[in-house]
Amino acid sequence: MSDTPVNLDALRERIDEIDTRILELISERARCAQRVAQVKTADDPQAVFYRPEREAQVLRRIMALNPGPLDAEEMARLFREIMSACLALEQPVKVAYLGPEGTFTQQAALKHFGESAVSLPMAAIDEVFREVEAGAVNYGVVPVENSTEGVVNHTLDSFMDSSLHICGEVVLRIHHHLLIAGTTRQDKISRIYSHPQSFAQCRKWLDAHYPQAERVPVSSNAEAARLVKSEWHSAAIAGDMAAKLYELERVAEKIEDRPDNSTRFLIIGHQDVPMCGTDKTSLVVAMRNQPGALHDLLEPFHRHQIDMTRLETRPSRSGVWNYVFFIDFKGHVDQPEVAALLDEVRLRAAEMKVLGSYPQGVL
Numbered sequence: 001m002s003d004t005p006v007n008l009d010a011l012r013e014r015i016d017e018i019d020t021r022i023l024e025l026i027s028e029r030a031r032c033a034q035r036v037a038q039v040k041t042a043d044d045p046q047a048v049f050y051r052p053e054r055e056a057q058v059l060r061r062i063m064a065l066n067p068g069p070l071d072a073e074e075m076a077r078l079f080r081e082i083m084s085a086c087l088a089l090e091q092p093v094k095v096a097y098l099g100p101e102g103t104f105t106q107q108a109a110l111k112h113f114g115e116s117a118v119s120l121p122m123a124a125i126d127e128v129f130r131e132v133e134a135g136a137v138n139y140g141v142v143p144v145e146n147s148t149e150g151v152v153n154h155t156l157d158s159f160m161d162s163s164l165h166i167c168g169e170v171v172l173r174i175h176h177h178l179l180i181a182g183t184t185r186q187d188k189i190s191r192i193y194s195h196p197q198s199f200a201q202c203r204k205w206l207d208a209h210y211p212q213a214e215r216v217p218v219s220s221n222a223e224a225a226r227l228v229k230s231e232w233h234s235a236a237i238a239g240d241m242a243a244k245l246y247e248l249e250r251v252a253e254k255i256e257d258r259p260d261n262s263t264r265f266l267i268i269g270h271q272d273v274p275m276c277g278t279d280k281t282s283l284v285v286a287m288r289n290q291p292g293a294l295h296d297l298l299e300p301f302h303r304h305q306i307d308m309t310r311l312e313t314r315p316s317r318s319g320v321w322n323y324v325f326f327i328d329f330k331g332h333v334d335q336p337e338v339a340a341l342l343d344e345v346r347l348r349a350a351e352m353k354v355l356g357s358y359p360q361g362v363l
């Protein structure tokens with residue numbers, strides 16, 4: 001910029017002016033969101049305020065328009081928080097997540113809903129489902145698959161008995177650190193606490209650096225972090241949130257064996273989400289136990305050119321559901337080609353349930 005001042009005082013004066021403008025614009029946006037809330041309730045007293053498809057469109061548009069120098073994801077994160085605050089003005093959103101506090105699931109909940117959402121830790125995945133079903137909270141956040149360790153069976157099983165829908169997904173890069181308390185003797189670490197999945201994701205690093213230390217599996221990374229607070233010879237493997245919550249030091253950072261280690265989380269709720277343009281659909285399908293069943297199920301996807309992103313099998317828990325497949329694919333149930341595909345799959349399956357169509361994770 002040719003008219004950018006060059007001395008510090010002048011630059012700060014310029015920043016103050018810009019901040020004043022940003023402040024006015026954010027306030028104007030917030031007033032606009034308040035009017036949106038009035039319009040929604042005028043149309044329908046039971047209106048839902050959180051609109052995942054609209055949020056995905058807003059964030060994608062900002063990322064596409066972003067001129068830099070901030071990168072597109074950074075910019076989207078800022079807008080994520082602005083929208084979160086605007087939504088809280090319409091209606092504060094309550095979200096249950098797989099706790100305790102400091103877990104990656106809490107991090108995922110905040111990444112998806114922003115800091116203005118009220119997030120409540122639950123002790124187990126089925127408790128998250130129950131809280132949402134009972135209406136005690138608006139949405140739930142549960143882990144569903146990890147790139148290194150695979151599927152979270154508990155979550156898939158919970159869907160079989162639930163009437164809840166998937167309203168969104170969020171993918172989180174998982175970075176594990178080796179953490180100790182201020183009083184820990186770093187040269188005397190003889191025990192390491194973590195969640196079994198995290199141990200599995202850091203196995204090679206641990207074998208190379210702490211082959212002698214006892215590995216103690218606990219119910220969550222946050223619990224591991226809590227335990228090391230009071231033990232001078234122990235360390236924990238956990239992420240940023242747990243480190244911050246329990247004020248632990250990092251002995252080693254990013255110790256996961258695979259640099260692309262990430263976990264996908266699902267947002268569960270009661271609503272059917274309209275199409276946003278970059279959608280995904282999740283299904284659960286039961287096939288009869290007969291030769292060629294899997295081929296019969298997959299063939300229509302191929303013929304309709306539908307891009308399947310995941311296929312998981314779970315043992316059936318009832319007589320009818322012999323083989324149960326969880327399938328994710330790109331597209332939305334309101335698209336004619338997807339509707340045609342689903343009609344065919346329904347005919348071939350013993351049972352089929354659409355778990356939801358929802359925007360593909362943006363951030």
Ligand SMILES: O=C(O)C(=O)C[C@]1(C(=O)O)C=C[C@@H](O)C=C1
Binds near residue numbers: 054082090
């Ligand atoms: O467009 C809406 O429906 C709004 O409520 C506004 C807004 C926003 O701040 O942009 C806020 C919350 C919704 O989840 C989506 C978008």
